[in-house]
Amino acid sequence: MPSTFGYWKTRAYLLEYVGEPYEMKWYDFGSPPDYKGEDWYKEKFTLGLDFPNIPYYIDGDTKLTQPLAIMLYIARKNELDESTEEEKQLVDMSELQAQDLRMELVQLFYKNWNEEAKRAFLNPDEKGSLPSYLKLFSSRLQDSKFLVGEHVTHPDFILYESLEWALFAFPDCLDQYSVIQNYHQRLYNLPSMKAFRESSKSVD
Ligand SMILES: N[C@@H](CCC(=O)N[C@@H](CS)C(=O)NCC(=O)O)C(=O)O
Structure with missing residues (x-):
């Protein structure tokens, strides 16, 4: 079943x-x-x-x-995150880092949706801002296809969903972050993502 x-x-x-x-x-x-x-x-x-x-x-x-x-x-x-101890540590940290960004977005969308909060969220010098996260993720992904190396692990889907939310609210927000744009496209183009977009389960 x-x-x-x-x-x-x-x-x-x-x-x-x-x-x-x-x-x-x-x-x-x-x-x-x-x-x-x-x-x-x-x-x-x-x-x-x-x-x-x-x-x-x-x-x-x-x-x-x-x-x-x-x-x-x-x-x-599905043994998706099976890996060495070092990789497991990276899975754990990536999960929590991506989850922190997700929660910043939840706060902004549900509790704080006003011009001042939006400006702060896009300000690179502000703690907890989108650029402050994007810089860290860019550096992690500089030489890595996904957050934990060459294969997809579950934190990639937390970050992907957060990037989708950010792009929905601020369509230009990745313009300065080519590493993140490429990463986003890599996930977007996974065969499972494409099949999902074409299925009846897909929603915008
Ligand atoms: N920590 C969870 C909590 C689950 C939650 O807050 N669900 C929200 C939607 S994201 C809801 O509407 N729950 C319905 C309810 O409280 O019954 C999360 O990250 O989403």
């Missing part, structure tokens, strides 16, 4: 990459101005999840929430 991935209408790049058959269960946000998401909230406490939330992932008796826990499980199950 295929696993089930439940979320608001969004995507599951890692599942696509590992090629696992899964069912996407999309919940509707609801309509403006309230976006009550009733579809989800009426089901939230009925699924047997320890910490009910979305995204969730149900694979037989395995029931997970929290995106990182889900990604780590899928990566382990």
